[in-house]
Amino acid sequence: MTLIDFLNRLLGREKPSGTMARERLQLVLAHDRSDLNPELLEQMRREILEVVQRYVEIDIESCDVSLETEDRVTALLANLPIRRARPVPLPRPDGGTLSEGSSPPEPGSADATPADEETAADIPAPQDGQDQDSGDGSETVATTAGRALEEGDAAAEGGEEQEDS
Amino acid sequence: MTSTSARTILICSGKGGVGKTTLTANLGIALARLGHTVAVLDADFGLRNLDLLLGLENRIVYTAQEVLAESCRLEQALVRHKQEPNLSLLPAGNPRMLEWLTPEDMQKIAGQLAERFNYVLIDAPAGVEQGFRNAAAAAREAIVVTNPEVSAVRDADRVIGLLHSMDIAPVQLILNRVRPQMMADQEMLSVDEISDMLALPLLGLVLEDQKVIVSTNRGEPLTLGDSSTPAARGYRNIARRLAGESVPLIDPTKERRGLRARLLNKLRQTTGLF
Numbered sequence: 115m116t117l118i119d120f121l122n123r124l125l126g127r128e129k130p131s132g133t134m135a136r137e138r139l140q141l142v143l144a145h146d147r148s149d150l151n152p153e154l155l156e157q158m159r160r161e162i163l164e165v166v167q168r169y170v171e172i173d174i175e176s177c178d179v180s181l182e183t184e185d186r187v188t189a190l191l192a193n194l195p196i197r198r199a200r201p202v203p204l205p206r207p208d209g210g211t212l213s214e215g216s217s218p219p220e221p222g223s224a225d226a227t228p229a230d231e232e233t234a235a236d237i238p239a240p241q242d243g244q245d246q247d248s249g250d251g252s253e254t255v256a257t258t259a260g261r262a263l264e265e266g267d268a269a270a271e272g273g274e275e276q277e278d279s
Numbered sequence: 280m281t282s283t284s285a286r287t288i289l290i291c292s293g294k295g296g297v298g299k300t301t302l303t304a305n306l307g308i309a310l311a312r313l314g315h316t317v318a319v320l321d322a323d324f325g326l327r328n329l330d331l332l333l334g335l336e337n338r339i340v341y342t343a344q345e346v347l348a349e350s351c352r353l354e355q356a357l358v359r360h361k362q363e364p365n366l367s368l369l370p371a372g373n374p375r376m377l378e379w380l381t382p383e384d385m386q387k388i389a390g391q392l393a394e395r396f397n398y399v400l401i402d403a404p405a406g407v408e409q410g411f412r413n414a415a416a417a418a419r420e421a422i423v424v425t426n427p428e429v430s431a432v433r434d435a436d437r438v439i440g441l442l443h444s445m446d447i448a449p450v451q452l453i454l455n456r457v458r459p460q461m462m463a464d465q466e467m468l469s470v471d472e473i474s475d476m477l478a479l480p481l482l483g484l485v486l487e488d489q490k491v492i493v494s495t496n497r498g499e500p501l502t503l504g505d506s507s508t509p510a511a512r513g514y515r516n517i518a519r520r521l522a523g524e525s526v527p528l529i530d531p532t533k534e535r536r537g538l539r540a541r542l543l544n545k546l547r548q549t550t551g552l553f
Contacts, residue, residue: 130464130465130466131465131466131467132461132462132465132466132467132468132469132472133465135428135429135467135468136468136472136476138429139429139432139433139468139476140476142429142433143433143436143476146433146436146437147436147440
């Protein structure tokens with residue numbers, strides 16, 4: 115380490131290259147270990163968003179779905195900022211009901227396809243009292259799916275790895 | 280010697296040039312010096328070198344190829360090391376063997392060796408293709424050798440995934456060519472970072488050591504003599520751990536020499552800044 119390197123490090127101007135190596139490797143190992151190709155990952159991302167959108171309005175622009183790896187377990191981390199909860203879940207595309215005892219969808223929204231963002235946004239706002247904090251103070255929902263690559267490994271934990279949107 | 284007590288260990292890395300063959304030679308000699316009988320099997324048929332590193336290249340008559348073709352007995356092909364008679368090499372055959380060799384062939388050879396020796400060390404070829412799969416098919420456990428560099432770690436990870444899928448266990452890690460100064464300066468991946476990322480237990484580490492080149496030039500593995508250079512100590516500790524002895528790991532960041540290193544270390548400890 116030269117004196118210049120040393121001073122840069124001391125002043126926090128430059129990360130040590132060992133740290134950069136670790137960060138880069140963690141990313142590349144996560145992708146190497148998951149056998150998903152980019153198209154499949156994109157398709158899965160779209161379908162996850164569809165499901166979540168049936169229950170809550172989410173901020174599509176700031177959604178982030180990525181793979182992370184720790185201890186040979188690759189986890190799918192989804193960071194989906196919520197605008198507001200839906201009072202009544204949207205119907206599934208196949209017409210099935212979402213849950214037992216839920217009331218039927220609002221008239222006019224019956225043919226709304228969950229994948230259609232604009233239609234979804236037309237759903238009336240929730241009643242008073244049910245109101246989630248909407249707008250910029252959005253909540254975060256995380257979906258994780260762990261794929262254990264080694265027997266005996268603990269399941270992936272996703273909840274603690276969220277970043278605020 | 281019964282076949283049940285023999286340990287058949289694959290030594291592999293994915294990436295070439297990380298020191299796999301040098302490790303096989305030194306580990307084999309070190310184990311032999313501990314009193315175990317050891318066979319080293321050169322499974323790198325395309326680019327064989329284990330004979331050269333052991334200094335046995337001029338004594339090869341038959342190879343694994345003739346053993347498989349049953350044109351010679353196993354004992355005729357084995358080359359016993361003169362200075363360390365507990366160790367024998369089964370040389371790799373002609374590179375053209377790769378065209379017809381199967382995993383079953385390798386299992387057959389390793390099985391015969393396991394009947395006669397305590398340890399069978401299989402020096403795998405680089406890569407993850409058929410040559411590697413043939414070698415891995417013959418092993419029960421594995422040692423993955425890597426260097427503290429991004430490309431070596433990534434390739435090791437790929438190999439580890441394959442070993443797990445082949446139900447080879449245990450798989451242990453050896454970190455080779457560690458540079459203590461660079462590690463202390465955080466200009467190199469640390470030992471813990473690498474074993475965490477690869478999620479493997481660390482069997483040992485070997486410090487970068489110019490004496491390794493000198494010893495390969497001579498065809499005399501470092502562990503053959505009483506050399507106490509950093510790499511020789513690393514190899515010997517690995518052999519003892521492999522044989523079940525509990526030997527503490529060295530801390531590479533404490534292995535630095537020189538005034539500047541000691542001053543930096545002192546500064547680091549007192550300020551806690553970097």
